[in-house]
Amino acid sequence: MLDLTYEAPKPKVIAGAKHDWELVIGMEVHAQVSSRAKLFSGASTRFGAEPNSNVAFVDAGMPGMLPVINEGCVALAVKTGLGLKAQINLHSAFDRKNYFYPDLPQGYQISQLYHPIVGEGEVLVEMGEGMARKVRIERIHLEQDAGKSIHDMDPAMSFVDLNRTGVALMEIVSRPDIRGPEEAAAYVLKLRQILRYLGTCDGNMQNGNLRADVNVSVCRPGQYEKYMETQDFSHLGTRCEIKNMNSMRFIQAAIDYEARRQIAIVEAGGSVVQETRLYDPDKNETRSM
Template identity: 65%
Template sequence: MIEGATGRWEIVIGLEVHAQVVSEAKLFSGASTAFGAEPNAQVSFVDAAMPGMLPVINETCVEQAVRTGLGLNAEINRHSVFDRKNYFYPDLPPNYQISQYKQPVVGEGMVTVDLEDGSVCEVGIERLHLEQDAGKSLHDQHPDATYVDLNRAGVALMEIVSKPDLRNADQAGAYIRKLRAILRYLGTCDGNMEQGSLRCDVNVSVRKPGESLGTRCEIKNVNSVRFVQQAIDYEARRQVDILEEGGEIEQETRLFDAERGVTRSMRSKEEAHDYRYFPDPDLLPLVLSEDYIEAIRADLPELPDQKKTRFVESLGLSEYDAGVLVTEKEVADFFERVADGRDAKTASNWVTGDLFGRLNDAGQGIAESPVSPENLGGLIDLMADGTLSGRLAKEVFDEMFTSGRPASAIVEERDLKQVSDTGEIESLVDTVISDNADKVEEYKAGKDKLFGFFVGQVMKASQGKANPKVVNDILREKLG
């Protein structure tokens, strides 16, 4: 909802996410999909649209699309058709993109999106279809020429279209993050937005609550969650301002200018909107059998929602902690290795607390963590068996993060072992009591607060190594 001069307006958002399929070769040719190669080094004659070349579909790309559809709880269409979408652009050599129009491989589905405040919302999936990516045009290499690299031309994309179920920028951001997590769990898209493996077109319209849908504008190729959110906020405000001044929204394609944080009209695309789709005569319909689909379903990995439920129900984690841990598959895997055979809540606290804190400070991801899950588990074991107090454990953790060494080696080397031996602690307590006779008097006279002072003195005398629980017990006994 945004406030306007004439009252509140509802924002209606639908997203089209283009997700590059994880595969070795392209959708219809045997050229490599690896990122970062020399320009035009991964182009076959099919991709370059040389005369007489014919597309042959990559079975893995089909399987990835079906797997994604199942992961999105979506209908898998047993019969789908490839169409030609016609337009002219230098990075599209055949002058048409092979896509799916009226009969996509995946139909309606549903994604459960977790919002910041802990609530969830359901976002409908309209469809998912397979299509080819285009090449890359570089406009800034030469004053009056465009450079074209076709390495990306023909790489398989899944276009995932949401229903217009999103109502604000936060929901849109949360939806993209959830979708990205699902794709990464499934292994069907690496979700790397910087490298362009996941790109987003945003449809925005506004209306007064309860009215029918307003005219929408499509903002093309927004390439980070933050930009998607900025683009939505800017575009919704722009539309409200126009409507409140008595104007009309023109349905059009717009670009997001990340530097200025605004959207602007992209007039060049207007005429190209007549795509003249027709079924590609080079490709037979894609027919999928029940057995084929069920085999892929049986092979699906545990997805974020299922993992979260398991963490809560079987491991006893809070909804919040479980939600944080399952956001990234790598984090969930790391946590499970730490928690293996140990108290799950303690493992979760270490991973989401101290480890995340240090990783954030260092600007590192879980994959770069200097502390391995086994070593973090080792540290927890040393706390559990009483070798380390909580305070010492934090000290050891800091050193583990810096050096990458296991906790036991650090404890050994620095002689940090917690002292739980009652005899040893008793003699420390005795010394403290005899050195502070005046304070003992005061304590006995009723100044209870001094108890903490005695604990502190004993801990200090032990160089922090005394087991605090044992110290407390002995002090209480001796001070009466």
Template identity: 90%
Template sequence: MLDLTYEAPKPKVIAGAKHDWELVIGMEVHAQVASQAKLFSGASTKFGAEPNSNVSFVDAAMPGMLPVINEYCIEQAVRTGLGLKADINLVSAFDRKNYFYPDLPQGYQISQLYHPLVGEGEIIVDMEPGIARKVRVERIHVEQDAGKSIHDMDPHMSFVDLNRTGVALMEIVSRPDIRGPEEAAAYIAKLRQILRYLGTCDGNMQNGNLRADVNVSVCLPGQYEKYQETQDFSHLGTRCEIKNMNSMRFIQQAIDYEAKRQIGILEAGGKIDQETRLYDPDKGETRSMRSKEEAHDYRYFPCPDLMPLEIEQGWVDDIAASLPELPDEKKARFVKDFGLSEYDASVLTAEVVNAAYFEEVVTASGDGKLSANWVINELFGRLKKDDTEITDSPVNPSQLAAIIKLIKSDAISGKIAKDLFEIVYTEGGDPEKIVEERGMKQVTDTGAIETAVDEIIAANPAQVEKAKQNPKLAGWFVGQVMKATGGKANPKAVNEIVSAKLGL
């Protein structure tokens, strides 16, 4: 494992007109389970389908239709819990959360309040190289999603699309351990990374497959410590929930605005109303949506259509044995096995597909640091410029490894390697054959290099005298030799021969 220093949460302190204030943040993240069928029906979960085309009789709440639990969705939730080092409850139960809304045809949502599938866990949030913080996860419960109300198709009408109705969600609830907007974004980023590594959620925030309800409150310095001692939430101030955030940048902006709004009210002698708010990114502000309901307002009661869910420890153990290598473990291995810096290892393991690509390159090339340099700087840089995903990279791992091996064998210089990379990127082909066919091999014949050096020295006596007075000017001769040889001369040999000829 990496040698990490775990810091206690450092609150963001906001100076008010009368007091300093500290931020307290908790997250309720809704992650859509990666499953082709819904939680209680066999209807498709495919995104982008025609409105109301992925709807079964169960989803539409037709009379007499009973839900049947999708075992794969439960397996994915257990896998997520294990990935977050959480407790798995062998007995859990579903409840009905009752409320009326046009896109909820049943008039209730089937969720888990009293007996969730997954208990307490943790997420290690990377703040900077070598520094991490632990954010406690209170629970993960499985529930069905609601549909979608559409208000912008006609100014006089609203429409309802039930395609999302019944899609399986994992609600991942954190403790109020997050103390600033940057840490909130880092928490979401790390959770998303873990889910993608596990394959339990694709983390696609644009499609709403990962979205967060952000609970924000402010308190005076010292109050958070009192909460930790007593577990009395009243020390943390009244919280407001910012609903359905699907952008890390907007999450930070919304938290900043909401904290300042609450501080302004409190310092003016007012009181914070516990409510649900929405963030308007165009105006950069939150606005009231509705009063924040408590559990009893939803009249929760056990779902009479579903028996308690009982799973076996052996089944959980089998899932645990099938878990992939997770981001922190992979990053630690890259540092240990390939001699990478923690920063480079973090970049390469940010996405599971990036890490897999790098491993193929380093396995074929045999050089960890050089492979990391070329993947991060040359490949990632070019892909970003072209707005191309690594899965669509024109240069495959074998081709990039071949370029690196040519550098290591001194067959080509670093400059030639960049030209070669460009050819492979735009035209494709075998790097070794391209070097042979286009005469790109590096000149390592010292006799030929000496001849070029002698010619340039003989033609530039004034520059020779200057270089003897100021050895740094020897670089001019190196440049001239590289130019004369079309960049093919071995740079190390050129430097050594130039220095020797000039007597430096």
């Protein structure tokens, strides 16, 4: 059992060619809700089914089909919020996030931008030797998952599997409180343990049921403390988001590479461009999407 008296670990410091730099990390963890039906349809969420066999008319974006909320998914999101000591919002609403992609037949994703179901909470991440980091949760919102585009089955064609389309996700958004690669992996591990204990997500990362988007920036020592005083994000440097991480080891490797990439750019007199990137584990590098 964790002693209530603990000390926050020191931030990870990376030595650049000219200066020392500290890491600042925020995370968006996408957890698939443990429901047998999708968020707005009765289609099955069973993993491994034949392609395009678990698709209702509303998932396929058929004209005239209206979404109907799955109350069980709402209950599990509330349960997750309670497990994270979070505020449960009595008023919650959904919004359309419009973008066009082959595996999103509706042309929009139903998500929650303005009125999420769960507000601020926290996760206490034990780091050993009496050290623990309190990571503030900004919000948890419900949203639909997208389908899957398949590009390696035919050299001239791409295929789309809509089985995942409309599956309920909880997006758990943290504040930029994580200060190193090991802390980031420990945070995801602790979050997975909580979700499994609550029974709201099975945490199976290899099936894509739990994956993380990692926001990384670097700043000079002392700048993070200024951010905490003022809540001015400009003190934290320009962040880049690394999408769809589904391995603790890859999360750590991607953060380390991305931090060193940003440090090299800044020390060479350049500016980091805020963008979304992917991690290539074979080359151990991040690249622009």
